[in-house]
Amino acid sequence: MSELLILYLQNNQLSGEIPSSIGNCSKLQELFLNVNHIQGTLPETLNNLHDIVYLGFANNDLRGTIPLGSGSCKNLFLLDLSYNLFSGGIPSSLGNCSGLTEFSAVSSGLTGSIPSSIGLLRKLSLLWLPVNHLSGKIPPEIGNCKSLTQLHLYSNQLEGEIPSELGELSELQDLELFSNHLTGEIPLSVWKIQSLEYILVYNNSLSGELPLEMTELNHLKNISLFNNHFSGVIPQTLGIRSRLLQLDFTDNKFTGNIPPNLCSGKKLTLLNLGLNQLQGSIPPDVGRCTTLKRLILKENNFTGPLPDFEYNPNLTFMDISGNNINGSIPPSLGNCSNVTDLILSNNNLEGHIPPELGHLANLKTLHLAHNHLEGPLPHELSKCTKMDSFDVGSNFLNGPFPPSLRSWMVLTTLILRENRFHGGIPDFLSEFNKLSELQLGGNMLGGKIPGSLGVLQNLRYGLNLSANGLIGEIPPEMGKLSNLLTLDLSGNNLTGSIRVLADLSSLLKVNVSYNSFDGPVPKMLMKLLNSDPSSFLGNPGLCVSCLSSNRSDCNQSSHLKLCDDRLTNQKGLSKVQVAMIALGSSIFFVLLLLGVVYMCVCGRKPKQGVQISDKEGTSSLLNKVMEATANLSDRFIIGKGAHGVVYKASVDPGQVFAVKKLAFSGNKGKSKSMVREIQTAGKIRHRNLVKLEDFWLRKDFGLILYTYMPNGSLHEVLHEKRPPPSLEWNVRYKIAIGIAHGLAYLHYDCDPPIVHRDIKPKNILIDSDMEPHIADFGIAKLLDQSSVSASSMSVRGTVGYIAPENAYSTANNRESDVYSYGVVLLELITRKKAVDPSFMEGVDVVVWVRALWDGTKDVHKIADSSLAGQFLDSNVLEQATKVLLVALKCTEKDPRVRPTMRDVIKLLEDANPRTRSKKLPSSSFLIRS
Structure with missing residues (x-):
């Protein structure tokens, strides 16, 4: 054995411990034991391997401390300890391995500080220590590692300032320090490293201004500073000589202008400067950047006109809302043929909506609300047949709603309120059979309410026809809007009864104020009348009938007169009959009063x-x-x-x-x-x-x-009950597929879809049969979302369950729920919390599981240890592995590649061959009430 030179046993399903006798292989140069099931600790005898060059122990279950470095290890070239379960820190003796070129210990459970002896590794070119529990400061001695090209220290608990000595790493290309607790400024010396390509320092508490020296970094591809406290002006020469692909400065305190030549390299794909205090105009070269895919400049103080846009087949998303942009909408926007979302709301735009926007055949979202736009809607928009959400509220638009726009057959949201539209409510709106929200209030439409609106069975979030000068009665067809939640008919000249609204049992808010309605308020509406009396004011003929309502309703509704029920129902009675009825009523009142006195005294x-x-x-x-x-x-x-x-x-x-x-x-x-x-x-x-x-x-x-629900929440079942209840795999699977059915119902069978926006174990209740029930719809995407304040819309869910794309966007879609569901699946499998105390700072269950899976492809290392016995059954192990893969698909960073909840159900059912012929009820199964 002493003559053995290479021992290559990578990915061989090895188990057990590394024998201490390995130290007897004195001539051994390469030892690769990566991707196995090796347990125990690293033997001290590894220090006897004086000729060792490569040591690979990644993706095992090794524990204990790292003993390396106490012997002669000057020939050691590569050391990979990633994805293990070590305790303790990096030994200072590792500095004795002076020939070390690559040291990787990704997600290895390391604690403590990074030893200063790292600086003795002068030949080190790669230092990967991310996703651990490392704390303390970054040692300045790292600056002695002159050959370092990649420094990855992200997702730890490092604190303090970035040492200026890092600026001595003249060959550094990749600096990734994100998701720590770093403070202070990025040292000027770092900005002078000419070889830098990636600077990722987001999610810290860094501050200060950006120096001019950063503009000399000609190789820079990605600079991500978001979620820090940077301030000052962005250097105006940034981008002239760089190769920038992505620039993300979101959520800082930058002021001043956008650099005029930021996009001059024509390689930029992401420009995100949202949520800052920037001002000035948007540079013309932003419109000429044909590689740009996402442009986000929202919520700044930009003024001036929008730039002209060249032909750009790559641009898909543009959000410049919440600024002070003026001038007209450039017709050249029609050149961006693949744009799906165009959001220009809350600016000072004026003039007409350019007909060239009709060239945007893939446009799904067009939001132009709260501007000063005027004129009619261009009929060319009829070519945008994928239009899903159209919001031009609070402008000065006029004319009728063009009949040509009836081509928007997938439209779900139509908001035209607070404009000057006229010509009546068009009958063809009934052809928008997917419409869930219709806001026409505050216009001059006039005429009668067309009965054809009654066919819009998917109207749910709101129907607003207020302040339009409407006349006539409410058509009886309106009683067919069985899913409608809010209805506003206020401020018109409508007459007749509101009896037809009694059929709308779904209504949670109604406003019929300031019309000329008469007759009794239907019993079904009394609850709404009592909760919001002002919604019925201004109708002198409306009254409350005590024959159709309970006495408490009559007492509460003092703002409306009581209907004369007796005279109404006794029409034609003689004076004697009326007098007898009055006498009888008086006698009844006296008896009732005596009864009350009796109860008070003797009761x-x-x-x-x-x-x-x-x-x-x-x-x-x-x-x-x-x-x-x-x-x-x-x-x-x-x-x-x-x-x-x-x-x-x-x-x-x-x-x-x-x-x-x-x-x-x-x-x-x-x-x-x-x-x-x-x-x-x-x-x-x-x-x-x-x-x-x-x-x-x-x-x-x-x-x-x-x-x-007697078993409480899924969170309690998984994490809080003591002793922890036994949770067999078949129960976890039942819970997983039950939640999936509930979400699929919300997403597809409640057409238009309902997005829950806060899926997590605390919002999933478990009944006595361990069947899950989704609860807490407090931030579900419902109602008149366009009227929700910016602050309320910023609520996106719970940390650990929020989809990555919602870090800077309030637009929660079905894909967001899918991501949250994937996190819940991972909790079911691992029995770890989304942000578990055992994880290092900045790491959640998604990062932790994905790192282990990518390294081991072994569900044993990921799943709750109490399932180990059940995994002896190959069928259970296969099913658990497939469910894990579903969870990883659901938690992909790119929302476009996540499965739908219908796909999830199919994947889960396919994961269990024994249930394919006996599947659970489909997501469309309703419990009839």
């Missing part, structure tokens, strides 16, 4: 819950709920979250509810959150979605009543 002790209920006119069910929880006493609390407090209410034997309370006082956001949750949960029925039993809205708080 039972009043219960506080009943008093509250009587005061607020609530139902008998709420009375029972208040009694069962001792008026929402703290001892009945079973959960608290960002959107409310949850109580357990055992009303009757076998009848248990969960009661969610949201306090509104001083917080309009919670009120909106509750409305969204009711809008989502109130109508949908699916076995994997929580069932809303009832709700009550009050001035300062609201209550939502759900079916109680």
Whole structure:
């Protein structure tokens, strides 16, 4: 064995420990044990291998400390310890390995600080130590490693300032320090390293201004500084001599102008300067950059006109909203033939919408709201047949809605409000059968409401026809809008009864104020009348009928007169009959008064819950709920979250509810959150979605009543119950596919789709049969989203579950839910939290699992250790591996390559051959109420 020179056993399914006798192979030069199942520790006898050149132990289960360096290791050229489970830090003795050229310990569990002895490795060209628990400061001695070309220290817990000595690394090409706790400025010496190609320092607390010296970095390809505190002016000569591909300065404090020649190299693919304080005009060369794919300049202080755009087949996304851009929309934008999203809202744009935008055959989103645009809508837009969302609200546009635009057959959102459109509400709007939101308020349309609107069965988020000078009655066909959640008919000249609205049981908000409606308010609308009385004002003929409503409704509705029910129903009675009825009523009132006195003097002790209920006119069910929880006493609390407090209410034997309370006082956001949750949960029925039993809205708080889930949330089942409950693989699979069915229903069977926006284990409740139920729709994408404030729309979910593309965008799509679902799948498999305490700073379960999988392709190293026994069954192991692959597909960074939830269901069912002939119910399975 002493003559053995090379031992190459990579990827051989080896297990057990490395024997200490390996040190007897004194002539050994290359030892490769990568990608196995080797456990235990590295033997000290490795230091006896004086001729060793290559040591590879990556992707194993090695633990303990790293003993290398205490012997003669001057010939060691490469050392790879990545993807193991070491404890302790990097030994200072490693500095004795003076010939070391590559040292890699990615995601190896390392702790402690980086030893200064690293500086003794003068030949080191590659130092990879990311995704560990390394802390302390970056040692300045690294500057002695003059041959270093790649320095990866990202996703650790490093702090302090970047040492200026790094500027002595004259051959450095790749500097990646992102996701640490670094502070201070990037040293000027670093900006002078001419070989730099990548500077990735995002997600730190770095500050300072960018020096002119950075403009001399001719090889620079990617500079990502986002989510720091950089300030000052971006050097105006940046980009002239560089080869920049990506520049991302989002969410800093930069001021001044965009460099005029930033895109002169015509290689730039990403330019993201959003969320800064930049000003001035957008340079012309931005429009001439034909390689640009994404242009994001939103929420700055830019002025001046938009630049002209050359033919650019690569540009797909442009967001310049929230600035002070003036002038007209350049017709040259029509040259960007592959643009799918064009967002220019909240600027000072004027003039006409150019007909050249009709050349954008792939356009799906066109948002031009809150500008000063005028004139008619160009009929050329009819060529944009993929149009999904069209928002030109709050402009000065006029004319009728062009009949040619009926080609928008996939349109889901049409917002024309606050303009000067006229010519009546066109009948052909009924052809937009996918329309979920129609906002026409604040125009001069006139005429009657066409009955054809009643065929828009997918109208859900809102129908606004207010302030349009409309006349006539509400057509009976409007009663067919069975999914409509909000309706605004205010400020018109409408007449007749509002009885037709009684058929719209889905309504959560209605405004019929300031018309000429008469007759009684339908019983179904009384709850809405009591929660928002102002929505019924200005209709002298409206009244409340006490024959069709309970007495508490009549008492609360003092702002509307009482209907004369007796005279209405006794028309034609003689004076004697009327007098007898009046006398009988008086006698009844006296008897009722005597009864009340008797109860007060001799009756039972009043219960506080009943008093509250009587005061607020609530139902008998709420009375029972208040009694069962001792008026929402703290001892009945079973959960608290960002959107409310949850109580357990055992009303009757076998009848248990969960009661969610949201306090509104001083917080309009919670009120909106509750409305969204009711809008989502109130109508949908699916076995994997929580069932809303009832709700009550009050001035300062609201209550939502759900079916109680005895096993709590998935988060509790996975992470909080002590001792941890046994969770067999078949149960985890059942939960996984149940959640997938619930999400698929929201995404596709609620056409237009509902995006949950906060999928996580805390929002998944588990019933007694371990069936999952998606809950908490507090930030679901519902209602009139265009009216939601920027601050409220910034809520995108929970850290650890937010899709990467939503770090800088508030547009949550189905792909965002798919990503969050993938994170939940990983939690089910690993039983680790999304941001687990065992992970180093900046690492979540997605990064951790992907790193282990890429290195080992072994589900044993990733899955919850309690599943090891079940994995002896090859079928279970195969299924778990396939489910893991589904999770990795769902959590891809690029949302375009993620599967849909329908695809996920098929992949999960295909992962279990034994259930293919006996599949779970499809995502479209509804529980009929």
